[in-house]
Amino acid sequence: MFNLPQALKRLVIGRAMRSEELGGTLLPKRLALPIFASDPLSSVAYATQEILLVLTVGGTAFLYLTPWIALGVVVLMAVVVMSYRQVVHAYPSGGGSYEVVSTNLGDRAGLVVAASLLVDYVMTVAVSVASGVDNIISAFDGLAGYRVPLALGFVALLTAMNLRGVRESGTAFAVPTYLFIGGIVLMVGTGLIRLAFGDGPQASSAAYGIVPEDGRDTLAGLGLLLLGLRAFASGCTALTGVEAISNGVPAFRRPKSRNAATTLAVMGLAAVVMFSGITALALTSDVHYVDDACQLTGLPTDCADYVQPTVVAQLAAAVFGGYHSVLFYGIQAVTALVLVLAANTAFNGFPLLASILAQHRYLPAQLHSRGDRLAFSNGILALAVVAGGLLWLYDANVTSLIHLYILGVFTSFTLSQIGMVRHWNGVLRRGPDSAARAAARRSRVINAVGAVTTALVLVIVLITKFTQGAWLAVVAAILLWLMMRGIRRHYDAVAVELAVTDPQAESARPSRVHGIVLVSRLHKATLRALGYAEAFHPDALEAVTVAVEEDAVADLRAQWLEFDVRIPLKVLDSPYREITKPVVAYVRECRRTSPRDAVAVFIPEYVVGHWWEQLLHNQSALWLKSRLLFTPGVMVISVPWQLTSSGRAYRPSRRAPGSVRRGEPVLHGDHGRIGPPENS
Known part of the structure; x- marks a missing residue:
């Protein structure tokens, strides 16, 4: 009989795959990059924008801080990438930060990392999709009223793609990611070449003045320091998703660790080049981007009706000849697409981490099992539901969502680097040969620098973003930590209760x-x-x-x-x-x-x-x-x-067992209260 739900399921996710086909889903580096690194690569599209957004509260007076803040983000990116290259070599089983911290700092600290990462993966989906929708609206401002439906539709599309399996989603997402990298490099290169020949591009917002918020244009001393730190914390969104590769090492082809480390290096290099180029071009073309459009002066329309183009949109228009040029639409298309697809990093990282936690009995066991397409379907669906709820609750607004972001990332960064320092201490205590000891010492220095750096950034993020909404992410992580502890206690209690202590008594009839x-x-x-x-x-x-x-x-x-x-x-x-x-x-x-x-x-x-x-x-x-x-x-x-x-009704050839003719005795037996019929 035709089964409509089953037919629709097969249409969306494809045919079911046998367990032995799992090896065929392993990823080469060219597909692993767009799958696991699309988030940090796409973050460069709004990291510079977030820095400018903070600094322009004082008008244009503090934009001179932008290059130094960007330099700090670049240095931090390099440190984190080098640190996680040590992680993928030392822990190739795919637990990433969670496994590192659990092994070296204990289960409770490991759960802190796990809770932080799960919250951050949800935020990755929400922020990436919302930012992608923003870029679409920058090209077609008539869609501004459909922001939330567009965002929810993109989440549904990503869910369906990921339910089809890791390899298929990678194939679908590879082309937009590489087009985005090529488009940004082309835009930055063209803009800087024009600048070198004295024909530097000018952003459309360069003609608008900025009215500073009350008292913000005279900040000095501690106030100026806090403003710079807040801008730096916002720019650190460029680092989100870096840890996803360390979580996904099992999905790489052999040699897994080396391929994962190479992919990390390529991702870091590409992200640094694009972020630096966008920031340099934004400064030279005088991009003005503010939190409230009514801060801008000289607008052609009422500020309430003015929709600010994103920084990338302004740069593309300035470099390629206006808001109606073919290359402008091309840049906007690939930027919007890759920002939406950047959520794919979370759609791979969240289910993998949830599966490991379920295996360790910290999350429901259903999250550990693979679906028809050998993907962790339950984790994918759980992520989609929670992220979709956030987008609906916050009206898919990037500025509102961004404050809940990156706190979890730097919590996991810091604890994992501390865990790696302890790991290398253990390696050195075991007394390897001189070459191995030298390598261990070098790796320990890298991770120690990473621990100190990311800890400082964590403090900065916590101080500057806590009252702006980051406290919600903290509360969510704490509640998730308590829930996972409760789930583990339940599973442990059930295991103790079901454990066989007296086989003879417990199997008695x-x-x-x-x-x-x-x-x-x-x-x-x-x-x-x-x-x-x-x-x-x-x-x-x-x-x-x-x-x-x-x-x-x-x-x-x-x-x-x-x-x-x-x-x-x-x-x-x-x-x-x-x-x-x-x-x-x-x-x-x-x-x-x-x-x-x-x-x-x-x-x-x-x-x-x-x-x-x-x-x-x-x-x-x-x-x-x-x-x-x-x-x-x-x-x-x-x-x-x-x-x-x-469709499965029993149709006997003559007469069904148990059918009754009038006057015929039925269902008689020879034990208990069931006696033979009187006429037998």
């Missing part, structure tokens, strides 16, 4: 088995349940019905006698017309009467083919099961009857 078949009417489904229960040969067997309507009970008794059913029928009174309570009370009374006995309750159920039919059947059975399962010593057994709509 019950003294007797009391079988109960729940009956409402005497039809084929009931007769099958009675026959199935009898096949178990319980020590006692009875049918039980509830007297909700006296006429229905009378008809049932009459049929019972007419068909000569030899299994005793017990009728439970129900003055308040309830079904569940009388049955549960009777079953519990059976247990109290004979505590060493087991009670087996057989429930006939219909199997239907349509969801709406399920609403018409089995509701009483479902509620009964949910109550009986909490009663110790009671086994609940469903006996299905497939209706024709299920």
Whole structure:
């Protein structure tokens, strides 16, 4: 029978893949780069913009700080990339920062990293998609009113692509990523060449003045320092996603560690070149970008109606001849596309980390299993739901979302580098040969510098962004940490409770088995349940019905006698017309009467083919099961009857087992209360 949901599933994610096909999904470096590094590569599209956004609160007075802040970001990028190259060589199993910290600093510190990264992966999806939508609106400002639907649509598209599998998503995302790198390099190169020949491009916003916020244009001393640190913290968004490669080492082709380290180096070099070029071009072309458009003076329209083009959009228009040139639209297209696809870094990092945490019993076990396409489908769907909720809650606004960002990244950066220093200390204590000791010392220095640097940045980010919304990310990470600890305690408690301590006692059979078949009417489904229960040969067997309507009970008794059913029928009174309570009370009374006995309750159920039919059947059975399962010593057994709509109805060639002719005895036995029929 045609299954529409299954057909739609196959259309979206493709055919199911066998477990042994997992090796065919491993990635070469050319595909691993767009999959795992699209986030840090695309972050350069808004990192410079975020620096300018902070500095222009004082008008144009503090834009001279931009080159120094950008230099600090570049140095930090180099340090972090070199540090994580040590991680992929030392821990190639794919745990990344979580594995490093858990191994060297303990499980609790490892969970801090895990919680921080999970929160940051969610923010990566939200910020990347929102920024991509911003670039689309910069080219087509008529879409400004559809910001949230566009963002949610892109999340749904990314989810579908990733459910198809890592390799397929990499193939789809590789071309836009490489086009983005080429487009930015072309734009920066063209702009700097024009500048060298005295024809430097001028941004459209260069003609607008900036009104500083009250008192911000006279900042000095500590105030100026804090402003510069805040701008630096915002520029550090360029580093988000660097750790994803260390989490995804198992997805690389062999030699895994070397390929991952090479990909990290290429990613770092490309990101530094693009970020430096965009920043230099933004300064020389006098880009003015503010938090509130009403800070700008000389606008051609009312500030409330003015939509600021992004920094990249302004540069592309200045370099390539205006907002309607072909190359402008090309740059905007690939920038918007790669920003949306940058969320793919999180769609690979989040499910991998969640799978490892589930394997360690810190998250639900379902997150560890792979789906039809050998991707961690449950993790992908969980990420999509949470990120989509954030985009909807914050109206897909980059400025609002960015304050929740990067805190988790630098928490994991700092703790992982401290963990790596301890790792190299352990290596040196084990006394390797002189060459290995020299390499270990060199690596320890790199990681020590990384630890100190990222710790300073973490403090800066915490101070400058905490009151602007970063506290929400802190609270989310703390709640996630507590939840994971609770999940682990639950799994540990269950393992202890289920552990076998006395095999003989714990495998002992019950003294007797009391079988109960729940009956409402005497039809084929009931007769099958009675026959199935009898096949178990319980020590006692009875049918039980509830007297909700006296006429229905009378008809049932009459049929019972007419068909000569030899299994005793017990009728439970129900003055308040309830079904569940009388049955549960009777079953519990059976247990109290004979505590060493087991009670087996057989429930006939219909199997239907349509969801709406399920609403018409089995509701009483479902509620009964949910109550009986909490009663110790009671086994609940469903006996299905497939209706024709299920497509699997039983169609006997002559006569179905259990069908009844009038006057024919049925379902008789030779044990317990079940005696032979009088005429046998």
